[in-house]
Amino acid sequence: MSVCYALPPVRGKLTHGAPLAPLVWFKSGGAAEWLFEPADVDDLSNFLFALDPAVPVMGLGLGSNMIVRDGGVPGVVVRLGKVFASVEPVDSTTLRCGGGASGILVSSKARDAGIGGVEFLRSIPGTVGGFVRMNGGAYGRETKDVLVDCEVVLRTGERRTLSAADLGYTYRHSELPSGAIVISATFRGHVDAPAAIQIEMDRIAAAREESQPLRSKTGGSTFKNPEGHKAWALIDAAGCRGLRRGDAQVSEKHCNFLLNLGNAASADIEALGEEVRAKVMAQSGVALEWEIQRVGVDK
Numbered sequence: 666m667s668v669c670y671a672l673p674p675v676r677g678k679l680t681h682g683a684p685l686a687p688l689v690w691f692k693s694g695g696a697a698e699w700l701f702e703p704a705d706v707d708d709l710s711n712f713l714f715a716l717d718p719a720v721p722v723m724g725l726g727l728g729s730n731m732i733v734r735d736g737g738v739p740g741v742v743v744r745l746g747k748v749f750a751s752v753e754p755v756d757s758t759t760l761r762c763g764g765g766a767s768g769i770l771v772s773s774k775a776r777d778a779g780i781g782g783v784e785f786l787r788s789i790p791g792t793v794g795g796f797v798r799m800n801g802g803a804y805g806r807e808t809k810d811v812l813v814d815c816e817v818v819l820r821t822g823e824r825r826t827l828s829a830a831d832l833g834y835t836y837r838h839s840e841l842p843s844g845a846i847v848i849s850a851t852f853r854g855h856v857d858a859p860a861a862i863q864i865e866m867d868r869i870a871a872a873r874e875e876s877q878p879l880r881s882k883t884g885g886s887t888f889k890n891p892e893g894h895k896a897w898a899l900i901d902a903a904g905c906r907g908l909r910r911g912d913a914q915v916s917e918k919h920c921n922f923l924l925n926l927g928n929a930a931s932a933d934i935e936a937l938g939e940e941v942r943a944k945v946m947a948q949s950g951v952a953l954e955w956e957i958q959r960v961g962v963d964k
C-alpha cells in the first residue's frame with residue numbers, strides 16, 4: 666500500500682500514513698495512505714485536478730458510519746476542517762451549510778433562524794457531507810426531503826452543483842459520483858418558532874438516549890432495514906443480541922448496532938457482521954444489506 670508517488674503541492678495539511686482509528690467512531694482500523702485536510706475549496710479543487718487520476722479519493726466525515734479495514738485506505742482520504750463547517754441562513758426557510766458542519770450545528774443554527782424541518786439532523790452524529798452521501802435520516806425524514814442542492818468537487822477537480830434529483834436517492838443511498846467531495850449543501854425547511862423547534866429537538870434527543878448506545882465505539886445502524894422488515898427485529902429473532910467475537914459485540918441495547926468493547930480489530934467487527942447476516946439468512950431467509958460503509962483493505 667505504501668507506494669510513495671509525487672503528490673501536487675497543497676496549502677492545507679497532507680499527511681502520509683495518517684492513522685484513521687482516532688477519526689472514526691469504531692476506533693479501529695488502519696491508516697490512510699494520505700490524509701488531506703484542504704485549506705479551502707480552491708486548494709481541494711487544484712489538488713484533485715493535478716492528482717494522478719489513478720489514485721483513489723474518498724471523503725471522510727466523522728466516521729460515524731464506517732469500518733476502516735485494518736490494512737488501511739489506499740490513495741487519498743479527504744477530511745474537511747473548520748473552514749468547511751459554517752452554517753448560514755439564506756432566507757426565512759433555507760440554510761447554506763458547509764460539508765464539514767455537524768448535524769447538531771445545522772439543527773441549532775436552523776432553530777436560531779426560526780427554520781423548522783431539520784430537527785432530525787440533531788440526532789445523526791455525522792457531517793453534511795456524510796448526510797448527503799448516505800441520505801441520512803431519522804424520525805420519518807431523510808436528507809433527500811430537505812436537500813435543495815449541494816456543491817461538490819469532482820474527482821477531476823471540477824466544481825459542480827448537483828440537485829437532489831441528480832443524486833438518485835433511495836433509502837440510505839445516493840449516486841454521488843465516486844471520488845466526489847461534498848463541500849456544501851443547501852437545506853430547505855419551513856418557518857417555525859425557535860421554542861417549538863427546541864421542543865422537537867429535545868424530544869428527539871431523549872428518544873435517542875433511550876434506544877441507542879450513544880457513548881460507545883460503534884458505527885450506527887449496521888444493516889439497512891429490508892423492505893417490510895426491521896433489521897434489529899430479524900437480528901434479535903436470529904438469536905444474535907449480545908453475540909460476541911473477540912472484543913466485537915452485537916449491542917444488547919439496539920441489536921442493529923455493533924460495538925467495539927475495547928480493542929476489537931476491524932476484521933473482528935466485520936466478521937461479526939457477516940456472522941449476523943448468515944444467522945439471519947438461516948433463520949428468516951432475508952439477506953441483510955450492509956448500511957455501514959466498509960472501506961480500505963484487509964491486513
Ligand SMILES: Cc1cc2nc3c(=O)[nH]c(=O)nc-3n(C[C@H](O)[C@H](O)[C@H](O)COP(=O)(O)OP(=O)(O)OC[C@H]3O[C@@H](n4cnc5c(N)ncnc54)[C@H](O)[C@@H]3O)c2cc1C
Nearest residue numbers: 724726727728729730791792794795796801802846847885
Ligand atoms: C450513535 C449513532 C447513531 C446513528 N444514527 C443514525 C440515524 O439515525 N440515521 C442515519 O441515517 N444514520 C445514523 N448513523 C450513521 C451516520 O451518522 C450517518 O450515516 C451519517 O450520515 C454519516 O456521516 P459522517 O459525516 O460521519 O460520514 P462517514 O461515516 O465519515 O462517511 C460515510 C460515507 O459518507 C462519505 N462522506 C463523508 N463525508 C463526505 C464528503 N464531504 N464528501 C463526500 N463523501 C463523504 C464517506 O466516504 C462514506 O462513504 C448513526 C451513527 C451512530 C454512530
